[in-house]
Amino acid sequence: MGIHQKTKSLSSRHSALADTFFQLKVLNSKELTDMRFPLFSEKIKEAGFSDGRIKPTRIEIFQVNIGKLCNQTCSHCHVDAGPDKKEENMGREALEKCLEILAQYDIHTVDITGGAPEMNPNFRWFVEECRKLGKHVMDRCNLTIVVANKKYHDLPEFFAEHQVEVVSSLPHYSALRTDSQRGDGVFEDSMKAMQMLNAVGYGKEGTGLKLNLVYNPTGTFLPGNQASLEAEFKRQLKRKHDIDFNSLYAITNMPISRFLDYMIENGQYETYMQTLLEAFNPAAVAGVMCRNTISVSWDGYLYDCDFNQMLDLKVAGERTHINDFDLAALESRDIVLNQHCYGCTAGAGSSCGGQVA
Amino acid sequence: MSKKHYFDPEDLKKFGNIGEWQKPLADKFFSYYAEVFKEGALSEREKALIALAVAHTVQCPYCIDAYTSGCLEKGADEEQMMEAIHVAAAIRAGSSLVYGTQMMNHAKNLTM
Numbered sequence: 485m486g487i488h489q490k491t492k493s494l495s496s497r498h499s500a501l502a503d504t505f506f507q508l509k510v511l512n513s514k515e516l517t518d519m520r521f522p523l524f525s526e527k528i529k530e531a532g533f534s535d536g537r538i539k540p541t542r543i544e545i546f547q548v549n550i551g552k553l554c555n556q557t558c559s560h561c562h563v564d565a566g567p568d569k570k571e572e573n574m575g576r577e578a579l580e581k582c583l584e585i586l587a588q589y590d591i592h593t594v595d596i597t598g599g600a601p602e603m604n605p606n607f608r609w610f611v612e613e614c615r616k617l618g619k620h621v622m623d624r625c626n627l628t629i630v631v632a633n634k635k636y637h638d639l640p641e642f643f644a645e646h647q648v649e650v651v652s653s654l655p656h657y658s659a660l661r662t663d664s665q666r667g668d669g670v671f672e673d674s675m676k677a678m679q680m681l682n683a684v685g686y687g688k689e690g691t692g693l694k695l696n697l698v699y700n701p702t703g704t705f706l707p708g709n710q711a712s713l714e715a716e717f718k719r720q721l722k723r724k725h726d727i728d729f730n731s732l733y734a735i736t737n738m739p740i741s742r743f744l745d746y747m748i749e750n751g752q753y754e755t756y757m758q759t760l761l762e763a764f765n766p767a768a769v770a771g772v773m774c775r776n777t778i779s780v781s782w783d784g785y786l787y788d789c790d791f792n793q794m795l796d797l798k799v800a801g802e803r804t805h806i807n808d809f810d811l812a813a814l815e816s817r818d819i820v821l822n823q824h825c826y827g828c829t830a831g832a833g834s835s836c837g838g839q840v841a
Numbered sequence: 842m843s844k845k846h847y848f849d850p851e852d853l854k855k856f857g858n859i860g861e862w863q864k865p866l867a868d869k870f871f872s873y874y875a876e877v878f879k880e881g882a883l884s885e886r887e888k889a890l891i892a893l894a895v896a897h898t899v900q901c902p903y904c905i906d907a908y909t910s911g912c913l914e915k916g917a918d919e920e921q922m923m924e925a926i927h928v929a930a931a932i933r934a935g936s937s938l939v940y941g942t943q944m945m946n947h948a949k950n951l952t953m
């Protein structure tokens with residue numbers, strides 16, 4: 485069966501948006517639009533962040549984006565990942581440096597993301613080493629990778645053996661909705677992969693093996709109530725495919741990278757930003773994920789979150805690389821905010837960890 | 842102020858303004874409305890689908906736009922949305938056809 489690519493990466497299309505500086509200009513109304521939106525840093529003053537700044541609480545999650553290589557090319561991807569991204573992938577040396585940091589500090593969770601992180605040849609070794617350090621490991625798995633090639637078919641067993649928490653994107657329980665965002669055939673392969681994960685105990689009660697889903701809207705609308713969506717996903721996936729999972733996290737599409745490109749192409753950018761702004765929820769500001777996460781790129785730079793990473797907004801301060809990692813300095817830094825942050829504060833808020841305001 | 846058309850999608854955004862000319866009633870309506878659409882015995886998604894079907898029955902373009910977005914937000918898909926509209930259409934067709942019995946009764950009275 486296999487999947488069909490939905491689109492091409494911005495870089496391979498030579499799109500102006502492949503330049504992160506250009507994306508920031510659009511977000512700040514200096515390119516392509518005249519519509520002005522209040523500065524995010526001004527807006528959060530309403531939420532009691534009176535100096536317009538957000539500080540970390542404590543770094544608990546070490547998120548490593550180990551590469552942009554992916555077997556899919558979803559139309560909304562904030563990483564601009566795809567099968568053509570053969571260069572931007574983390575090598576052994578940088579991963580070893582990450583392990584050194586993890587050994588040194590009391591950061592309990594390692595969140596491995598990509599691309600399809602499993603395509604990095606160092607992936608399994610890295611997971612094993614993190615587990616040896618006693619860390620909780622999360623893998624952001626796109627599901628289809630499990631059935632993409634024979635060499636990945638045993639991933640469910642590998643995950644189970646190392647008690648990896650699997651966090652997977654599934655934008656809908658309908659094939660049409662899912663494939664319209666992720667590519668034809670993605671839904672069918674995702675169902676197969678979930679069944680394989682279920683077969684080794686993932687998503688099943690009493691096994692302790694967590695399979696969590698990430699829902700994001702397949703268009704320029706906001707996600708609905710997380711609990712209600714979770715209940716409906718559970719009912720439909722069980723009914724039609726006999727699939728079980730643990731929790732569903734509803735997240736908002738961020739107005740960056742390929743989703744930004746999609747909106748501009750379809751004349752939806754301004755309306756969407758307006759929607760995010762109107763849904764601004766002061767109560768969601770305190771729970772944004774950058775407060776307890778540090779994000780590392782394939783080349784070892786440090787960011788407040790995966791979104792800032794994709795906009796090349798490095799952490800504030802002098803020490804911006806894993807080679808001069810300084811936890812104390814990081815925990816007292818100001819988080820770098822920009823207009824895309826409205827995506828994290830709309831409605832109940834958007835956190836890949838599932839906390840909603 | 843003259844417009845060339847009756848319905849302007851932009852007017853939906855002004856819905857809240859109906860309170861300008863009668864605030865207490867508008868306030869009551871909006872708080873009732875918000876309460877109705879909350880998750881209850883029916884889920885928010887089911888309520889949005891009912892609203893979409895009713896919107897097609899009353900043929901309100903504002904409601905159709907609003908509940909198309911609403912249904913998608915609440916996690917409905919195209920198939921569910923189209924089925925909801927068929928329910929509305931079936932009731933409409935049926936409610937005309939069922940009067941066929943009245944026509945038949947009357948015709949039978951009138952004819953030999």
Ligand code: SF4
Binds near residue numbers: 556565666
């Ligand atoms: S959204 Fe995930 S699966 Fe899709 S292209 Fe991006 S990294 Fe790959």
Ligand code: SF4
Binds near residue numbers: 773
């Ligand atoms: S986009 Fe990143 S920096 Fe901005 S609020 Fe969200 S998590 Fe924090």
